[in-house]
């Protein structure tokens with residue numbers, strides 16, 4: 628099987644080289660769909676992760692993906708964790724550990740993988756321009772979503788976290804994002820930005836700050852799973868007035 632991302636190479640190598648994709652096929656015209664009130668040619672999209680720069684965005688856009696998410700960016704540069712960042716895993720259904728494997732099922736839809744990149748980011752001086760380049764590479768009927776996250780220090784207040792999210796969101800919107808996606812959940816960082824969705828008050832402050840920083844630009848909030856137990860606890864704590 629051929630893959631566009633080389634999991635044995637570093638993130639930077641993949642970033643620089645761009646996706647390894649075959650020739651651009653002739654695309655038949657699709658219908659018209661609506662996404663957040665905007666017309667798109669298809670509902671076929673790529674979630675935050677695979678597309679870290681304009682080479683990747685334009686490569687997939689040319690091959691018919693219409694909702695393209697620019698991999699999460701920060702207000703300052705952040706290195707990627709060392710390789711391996713992405714492995715295939717033998718993930719049978721159920722709880723418990725999964726193990727890396729190179730023994731892949733023939734049916735690609737049966738392949739599972741696990742990632743650990745740590746949400747690397749180029750400096751804003753790079754990505755603000757690169758988002759504009761990405762946007763210019765899209766055709767009518769394609770939309771660019773830009774994922775943003777804060778980079779809090781341990782002693783930051785909620786207001787500082789919100790301000791950092793809002794700064795990235797404003798730059799993303801200014802650069803041409805059709806939709807800003809605030810990333811509230813990343814299981815492979817240990818600092819506050821990986822868990823915003825679990826803190827109702829913080830999520831509320833961040834969302835208000837981001838909303839008011841991006842004018843009319845659409846906003847998506849990316850959250851993680853909440854167990855039923857946890858959900859019930861939060862609701863009942865809220866109703867007893869503990870906040």
Ligand SMILES: Cc1cc2nc3c(=O)[nH]c(=O)nc-3n(C[C@H](O)[C@H](O)[C@H](O)COP(=O)(O)O)c2cc1C
Pocket residue numbers: 674675676677698699713742744746774810812849
């Ligand atoms: C290579 C890779 C990199 C990722 N990087 C990000 C990221 O930068 N920001 C983010 O919000 N999610 C990131 N993700 C998570 C995906 O957006 C998605 O939430 C996750 O893969 C679960 O969806 P799935 O089960 O359809 O794969 C990444 C996933 C992959 C596979």
